[in-house]
Amino acid sequence: MRPIPRVGGWDSSLEFLGDPYRFIHRHCLDRRSDVVEARLMLRATLCFTGPRAAELFYNEALFLRAGAAPEPVRATLFGKGGVQTLDGARHRRRKALFMRALAPEQLAALARQVSHEWEHELGRWAQQPPFSLYCALHPLLTRAVCHWAGVPLAPEQVELRSGELVALFDRAIGPPLQHLHARVARMALESWLAHLLSEARAGRVELPEGCAAETVALHRDEDGNVLRPHVAAVELINLLRPTVAVSVFITQAAHALHVHPECREPLSESLLGGDMRYAQAFVQEVRRWYPFFPAVAARVRHDFEWQGYHFPRGQLALLDLYGTDHDARSWDKPEAFRPQRFLTRRPGAYDLIPQGGAEPHAHHRCPGEGVAIALMLLSLDWLLHRMRWEVPPQDLELDMSRLPALPRGGFVIGDVQALP
Template identity: 55%
Template sequence: MTPTAAAAPRPIPRDPQADSSLALLADPYRFISSRCREHGSDVFETRLLLRPTLCLTGPEAARLFYDDERFARAGAAPEALRATLFGEGGVQGLDGERHRHRKALFLRLTAPEAVDALARTVRQAWRQAATRWPAGEPVTLYDAAREVFTRAVCSWAGVPLPEAEVRLRTRQLSLLFDGAGVLGLQHLRARRARRATDGWAQDLITAVRGQAGTAPQATALALIAHHRDADGELLPAAVASVELLNLLRPTVAVAVYAVLAAHALHQHPGQREALLAASPEDAPMALACFVHEVRRYYPFFPAVAARTRRAFRWNGYDFPAGRRVLLDLYGTNHDARAWQTPGAFRPERFRPERRAVERPGSERTGPPEQRPFSFVPQGGGEPARHHRCPGEGLAEQLMKQTLQFLLHELHYSLPPQDLSIDMSRLPALPRDRLVLVPQAAVLR
């Protein structure tokens, strides 16, 4: 009997453009999913910055992407992101045991008790900010949130922040994520901000290490300064400074989510009323589901990068070794194969007591931990094992504190403005950054 021949591989669809960099920049959140729909495939090949790149979308593609035997992160991120967003030598570019060991530091820094302490600091920072806002004068929430989170995370982390430096550090930390994925003058500013913040953070690390004979402090700054890598050696000061910024920068970047959460309150008034009317027993769950849906529904990171470790076949497609691969996060969070009515804002889809309707293609409802490869706003998989962001709990708590402040502690109105989301911007935001007019703060 003749053995059955292996099925021939299918050719990976190719984008017809010679280079798709400008198309990606023009529509960074929808580029991959729209091209995948055109090709009728969860994968296609294109060229980005003249480099062949495979683009993936969907939950099954996400499951593949987080297979550490097939994908690596070292050298995958474009140089423009390493020079601004990530820095050199940080945890994002590590693999295997080196990654797990370094990741353990961030899991410790973002443990629930540490996040609770930061949340208390943020709560107080919002209240203090409100005392500086003249009643009746407009406040741009994006600007306010970035300053609030800068003040709070520096205080919590043990990073000295003189009042005279607050605006400078807020602007510099913001540029690391607000100018990383763009071209032109803003990107040059982001590179300058990276050099300045690297120097600032390295001075902080050196100062902490120079405090010989003093009792060790349990601050985030001290833990990073004294962290020993998998080889038992202290991190080089330059690398430790990158990791300090990898804690400060993403915390300030939660300002994006804070604005988007406020946008959702305004755009979906029924949800606002439901949050205000929730019983004391149900309020925490209602708020958590609202925050999860904001993170699913709105754009944040458009994609993450890796490279193939070796050649392999997936779904009939041959993946070559050493190829850069982008996983579509926004499109996966809106994939109709995993989410019913993905274009609708429905926090109740995250309630654990809901059960999926038993029919093919029905949505599996429940909390995010049950959806590690379909709910991927900050990466997929498990934080302890994969390259999923360990700061998701931190982001959720800061969003909750902001929502509690807006719902219960600040009387405000929204003047006429453009609230449409600018999807060509990285990160995406309402075009007018959400302007509110405080009437009074109810301080407790």
């Protein structure tokens, strides 16, 4: 066996955190390999990139998720005991919960509620000075997803719960005080929702029939038991949090509209004319081109060999999502923003992976991918046809050291007007 190429230095954690989206791909390109080994958080870590590596990474016979995600991520972004940390039959049964909760008719209902909230917010936005679109989307999406999920949310609680949900994905990996904020937010949300679900099971709170909260409350594991209140709360958060996190994609789509004005006319025609191919292509290109999550983690299940390398059991592995979405072996001129590339090709399960790869029902691909696409299309319709807005002077360069990556100026909009 040949040795796996190594990233120099005693520990590369600071380098990774300084450039989390490009670290893996850059080092793999430099060493002409689909995998390198780096020391991250004082631990030898396999770093994979590219479509072939993605297909390997999602082979459940070779990799598992239990114990892979770093504790700080499990304590904030994922939650402990959630679907992201399960393998095999346990994972597939838990994943079925999310596929039921996000069935097409449920997704359509969520989109209708988000559209209602856009209409509610638009009048208020028109009365205020320039503001960050990203931040303004948070309470909008929080109200929408809680109403859809059957989670009672009083108006005076919106700011609190919205801030807590945002902290899980916007503060999880950052300076110590930000990370502590995310941990406290996770504990508060789990306590709130565990109490709600326990009260619903006891018959003291009535949940709307068929809502996501009821689906979680009634779900039974492989042994026929309902989920423990803490774990049930984790999984309900796994429906609420990703919906609010679509604010990242919507902000990136608005940024793309502004910096690529040539896309506005074909996108508008596609949304209004009923032929959604270009609109779908635009959304997919936003998801491909813009940074969302940098990587996902797994552990080697048992010793195996691939491409002449030996991988030992138990070693931590990261799959490069952003770099795979920009791999020149899959994408012509990958650094160019070109929605039309998706008019002539259907993305594969291992080359377009902003929210994970493989098949969502059985593997660890995010079940919320359909939510992201539907809400991006809906929001683009609002941004193009139902409101007028301006982008005042600001720094529009993406901050690639930020998780999630957003324009340095926050993507501020102003002079908002509702269109008839």
